[in-house]
Amino acid sequence: MPELPEVETIKLVLQRKIVGLTIKNVEVRSAKTFLGKTEDVIGKKVAGVWRRAKMLGIDLNSATLLFHLKMTGQLIYIPNDKRLTINDKRFIGGHPTEDMVGPMPNPHTRVIFTFSDPLRPRSEASGSHLYFNDQRRFGWVKVIDSRLRGNDKKGVIPVSSVIPNLIGNLGPEPLEKGFTWQILKSNLLKHKSMPIKVALMDQTVVSGVGNIYSNEACFNARLDPRTKVGNLTDRQFESLHRGALKALRDGIKHGGSTRAHFVDPEGHRGYFLDYAFVYGLDKHPCKVCKTEIKKISLGGRGTYFCQHCQK
């Protein structure tokens, strides 16, 4: 489900909610979702929460829980004293309502983490739960021995030294300093004959960009998504770089994109799609020029663009 902005949104909420708590229990309801031994994480304290590409890490010092939510994964945090209220999904104006978290656990709950708070045992965080829901079961959480991790100096998770076989081949983080348009160009040129929109989704070119934000990046750059990488001028590489960063930053600013499943750990949907120019808007007028947005398939994924604005 989530691309970089959605995982980033989840990360920011979890950093506020679970750092300092201790994992008291792990209930695995879908064996293929939880890869590792629960006893390797039970009793351990959450030291931090980080994101790399579309993956989320919960740092337990001696171990790390590494999540990939794929298409339909959700992480929902429920404080101990909260009775489940929120509705199931109802749609208004084509978008899910503000809160779409129903009772937890639900039939899509695959793993349940229970926390204790040794310092404040009577707080609402003690006995709270983190639910990993995943309708399609593409997602997973792996227990990683932290000895496999590099040194994270300055609190920054090193890019390729972390968990090499899982993370090592990922391309650069687009929102980190140092990700220049020249680097994007050089990485994209691995795929000279590929459409730019498809190449942007290759996680070894740049990490975290998926179908929504690659469509928006092409619109922001006013480039036809079918353009072959090898045909771009330097000026266009620069536009694409700027367009991708703008899409990702706007995504984070609006709390991510909710097409059908995404909610943050508090059950709030994201609003980026209200501001999207092309994604999901086929047959709608372009917000810039009123030309009808067209939908095609590229690399097997829905691709939306304005034939007038994007050349």
Place this chain on the structure above:
DNA sequence: TGCCCCCTGCAG
């Protein structure tokens, strides 16, 4: 580079 697959559910 382009399928097919993993799986489930919803819209058309």
Place this chain on the structure above:
DNA sequence: CTGCAGGGGGCA
């Protein structure tokens, strides 16, 4: 009923 959905691994 068929096709499609924020991902991505494996196979020709």
